[in-house]
Amino acid sequence: MTPSSSEVDLMFMFTAIDLAENGRNTASPNPCVGCLYVRDGEVIGQGWHQWTGQGHAEVCALEDADRDVRGATAYVSLEPCAFEGRTPACAQLLIDHGVARVVIGAIDPHPRVSGQGVAMLRSAGIDVTVLDLEAAAALNPGYNARVRRGTPWVRLKVAASLDGRTAMASGESQWITGEAARADVQALRARSCAILTGVGTVLADDPSLTVRDTRFAVDGRLRQPRIVVADSHGRTPATAKIYRSEGGVQIERAEGGKVDLNALLARLAADGVNELLVEAGPTLIGACIEAQCWDEMVLYLAPKFLGASARPLADFDIVRMADAFGARITAFEMVGDDLKVTLARV
Numbered sequence: 442m443t444p445s446s447s448e449v450d451l452m453f454m455f456t457a458i459d460l461a462e463n464g465r466n467t468a469s470p471n472p473c474v475g476c477l478y479v480r481d482g483e484v485i486g487q488g489w490h491q492w493t494g495q496g497h498a499e500v501c502a503l504e505d506a507d508r509d510v511r512g513a514t515a516y517v518s519l520e521p522c523a524f525e526g527r528t529p530a531c532a533q534l535l536i537d538h539g540v541a542r543v544v545i546g547a548i549d550p551h552p553r554v555s556g557q558g559v560a561m562l563r564s565a566g567i568d569v570t571v572l573d574l575e576a577a578a579a580l581n582p583g584y585n586a587r588v589r590r591g592t593p594w595v596r597l598k599v600a601a602s603l604d605g606r607t608a609m610a611s612g613e614s615q616w617i618t619g620e621a622a623r624a625d626v627q628a629l630r631a632r633s634c635a636i637l638t639g640v641g642t643v644l645a646d647d648p649s650l651t652v653r654d655t656r657f658a659v660d661g662r663l664r665q666p667r668i669v670v671a672d673s674h675g676r677t678p679a680t681a682k683i684y685r686s687e688g689g690v691q692i693e694r695a696e697g698g699k700v701d702l703n704a705l706l707a708r709l710a711a712d713g714v715n716e717l718l719v720e721a722g723p724t725l726i727g728a729c730i731e732a733q734c735w736d737e738m739v740l741y742l743a744p745k746f747l748g749a750s751a752r753p754l755a756d757f758d759i760v761r762m763a764d765a766f767g768a769r770i771t772a773f774e775m776v777g778d779d780l781k782v783t784l785a786r787v
């Protein structure tokens with residue numbers, strides 16, 4: 442059976458979405474975007490946005506095309522930009538190159554685009570289809586959050602025992618989970634613009650919080666996230682390993698109180714942080730949960746017990762069952778011997 446035109450559109454769009462994934466660890470603060478030019482059912486050029494300041498997906502796909510794209514259909518996972526920034530407007534580029542049709546995965550929430558790319562294309566007589574796909578929007582949770590609400594997408598990462606413990610009372614916590622789970626955390630770090638930790642973790646573990654897995658290297662280099670430490674009184678030692686990271690360190694102080702998490706998130710977003718990974722102990726993880734400033738939790742559950750004197754997952758109190766609150770499990774999978782559970786805030 443010949444696929445319908447809408448099935449063909451979906452098939453090419455999912456290829457564009459796959460291409461966009463290539464920019465997962467490098468495109469920020471820009472979004473990940475993939476693009477294909479198709480003529481007579483044949484892909485004649487494909488590309489994705491790799492680094493901010495370099496070619497947008499539409500431009501890279503054009504460079505890849507071995508011939509003129511006049512009359513072709515462009516499949517773009519995100520609405521083409523409508524304004525000149527570091528690079529010319531992509532909507533104009535598509536017009537100038539005479540594409541006949543543009544199929545868009547998701548509308549760009551950026552106030553300077555947000556439908557204006559579509560309008561520009563349509564007013565030039567180009568046939569535009571907006572598929573409005575969840576999978577296309579889901580490529581960019583961090584970018585969407587930063588642009589729409591002015592805070593990064595906050596992902597809490599916790600490694601816990603079966604009895605929900607995250608460190609021994611002595612502070613010892615390395616390693617609760619196995620090697621495979623720790624390797625999985627490398628992917629979470631690689632995609633993050635910044636990692637937030639607490640001074641308690643820096644003092645107890647002296648972690649390096651870097652991306653070390655060379656699978657995440659692009660153009661021969663590993664992009665390191667910035668390390669942000671909630672450290673009200675500046676107790677981070679000058680010798681801490683985090684200072685060796687190429688991503689840089691930002692110490693957040695708050696004389697006479699605690700770091701204001703909501704204000705910190707707003708500042709990080711203003712500074713271009715799309716995805717923030719929180720790798721901290723129960724005090725800061727608890728503060729994020731209590732203040733409801735998180736979007737997603739990645740919980741690695743190790744099949745072992747650490748006992749009642751070990752530290753909890755989140756340090757805050759609820760007295761009555763009526764005040765308990767939950768989260769929604771969105772995914773689960775085995776990672777080595779550990780269970781990885783992904784949760785969304787409700």
Ligand SMILES: NC(=O)c1ccc[n+]([C@@H]2O[C@H](COP(=O)([O-])OP(=O)(O)OC[C@H]3O[C@@H](n4cnc5c(N)ncnc54)[C@H](OP(=O)(O)O)[C@@H]3O)[C@@H](O)[C@H]2O)c1
Pocket residue numbers: 598599600601606607608609611612613614615617638639640641642643645646671672673674676698699700701702720721722723724725726728
């Ligand atoms: N299993 C895991 O996934 C995991 C991950 C990381 C760490 N850990 C373990 O966790 C233990 C450390 O936990 P922790 O609870 O002591 O340290 P933490 O949560 O990493 O850091 C807590 C500190 O952050 C500072 N802070 C600043 N602003 C804050 C705010 N708004 N809310 C909360 N805290 C704020 C506070 O110190 P100031 O008042 O001085 O600012 C606070 O004591 C270690 O044993 C470590 O091994 C486990």
